[in-house]
Amino acid sequence: MLGPNDVAALISPETEWFSLPGPLTLDSGATLKEGALAYRTWGNLAPDGRNAVLVCHALTGSADADAWWPGLIGEGLALDPAEDFIVCSNVLGSCYGSSGPLAKRPGGEQAYSGDFPRLTIRDIVRAQRQLIDALGIRELRLVIGPSLGGMQTLEWAASYPDLVSAIAPIGVSGRHSAWCIATSEAQRQAIYADPNWQGGHYTPEQAPENGLAAARMMAMVSYRSWSNFETRFGRALQTDSDGGVFQVQSYLAHQGRRINERFDAVSYVRLTESMDTHDIARGRGEYPSVLADLTMPALVVSVPSDVLYPPREQQLLAAHLPNALLVELDSEHGHDGFLIATETLSEEIRHWRASLSTPSAATG
């Protein structure tokens, strides 16, 4: 499994680091005495600081948005470095460079591991805000993200409406459903069932690899769809000689190995816990009427085949956000459709962004 020294190999050499200027008090009451965010940028910040776009990543993503979301960032694409100053930061609690379970405790050599505190989506966004300020950004003309990234997107709009001019939450709800909490909980229980878990206090040499692998397998099923698996695997066997191992089993085994090469089990637990806290209405009013306060233009993207965050969730968002456009991504791939149908997605975002600069939309 991934150790603290392996992270560097997993993130791009262009990664930059931002140190939080002071302690960060979390919603739980715990305080991170110090912390850092890993981030990437593309393009240049305009002199007035108003051309920034913040890209928020999903559960096992990183600041390398060009790697995990190819087809969205580039010339003529949804996010164009010739026009936009694009920022993507690794979330607090992750293991791709930002402060998280693999980071060393302040003043010590030991990693936090299982002692890294629980986070809320708001904690994650609060830390990001400090980076945005430090970069001299005075306006986020777009905050965009899928899944966990969509939760951050909505929290940005609710927490800092004066800074955020438009949002594009993708494959997400305004508050995490019991269905999603349950899916994550079953995955965490698979991790806890691994004797190497040890409450999160393990070494890279003796990490809960089997548990994390099983959790990831479950997750991959929930990210895809019946059609995606049927088309890709059907009932095909991987080999004829081993008594009948289906291709889809081999695929899952690969996913299980792969997650252990690139992700940390405590980060996995902490970030799924933070997703469980996602509730745009908490302390702000009733859901969904509270969405009426998010008045900026919003492109809400739905994948009809998404079983994890089903379309009804995005339909509810679009019905209650006062300035929303709902787009259904024509994809049979399930939740992960936002990573697969990127050409269509980029076009939809581009058109919508163009519409925002017309006079009628600007007054919306």
Add this chain to the structure above:
Amino acid sequence: MLGPNDVAALISPETEWFSLPGPLTLDSGATLKEGALAYRTWGNLAPDGRNAVLVCHALTGSADADAWWPGLIGEGLALDPAEDFIVCSNVLGSCYGSSGPLAKRPGGEQAYSGDFPRLTIRDIVRAQRQLIDALGIRELRLVIGPSLGGMQTLEWAASYPDLVSAIAPIGVSGRHSAWCIATSEAQRQAIYADPNWQGGHYTPEQAPENGLAAARMMAMVSYRSWSNFETRFGRALQTDSDGGVFQVQSYLAHQGRRINERFDAVSYVRLTESMDTHDIARGRGEYPSVLADLTMPALVVSVPSDVLYPPREQQLLAAHLPNALLVELDSEHGHDGFLIATETLSEEIRHWRASLSTPSAATG
């Protein structure tokens, strides 16, 4: 966890046992030297042996069909002991009385445990056939079952068409999808991740309880639906004192404990493996055109909110079975809808059965 001596407490005292008359050669080539099936009956067999109904149970079900399917069996219900001789047998490989991992090896005191052979749905049905013959049944006027029970139902029709006059497969496909195989595989991997698994060679005192619990949690999510969980749990907390445990987490923990009190991990693995083998076309032709050979009347029941065996699977069945009626069960509960919306289900079955005795249907 469940031990060999605990089974008696889990099945009804009315349970009867049938010993297979000889060795059973399995599709894998392995042979069970001896075996027994636990079964229940309701009503009386007619003198001509032609009023029998076979009820086939789902993954963790038992011969106690009146317990797991209340509302289906009784006076004026879909299956009426005044008219029908109703039989339900526990499947081979289960732990509710039939030969399975908890059963003693022939001539020994040791249980099979992890050495119990892999089974196919056809093996399960082949053993059942011997029970049906031994009971003096000359016609099964209906074979009915949900999920794993639906697989048996279809196999009965394909293997013994001369014996089966009508079928009602519920919440099932004609061949197990990659999606379902993947769901089961992730669950098995959670069991294997438990160090107590030991290839299935564990004692009741040191059983893979955490792994089986995690597997069951995943399964429960897949058996229900977004709506079911949202209505039942939403984001309600179980207590305010423990820092935020959601009710749905507590529910899953309960399900995890409960499965360990009533089911064996090797049985769980073997029966999910048998479901993976389900393919009505194997050795018989192409799917779905092979369904044309199943000419008896068929009531295909679909639950629109079923994410595990989605409606398109039953639509395909109904489109290719020559004498099929497709019924959509109006339930928001997901796959388990067949266990919940039993009143509607019973009515649908009753109407359909009545229609079969009219002259026009009889020639269908």
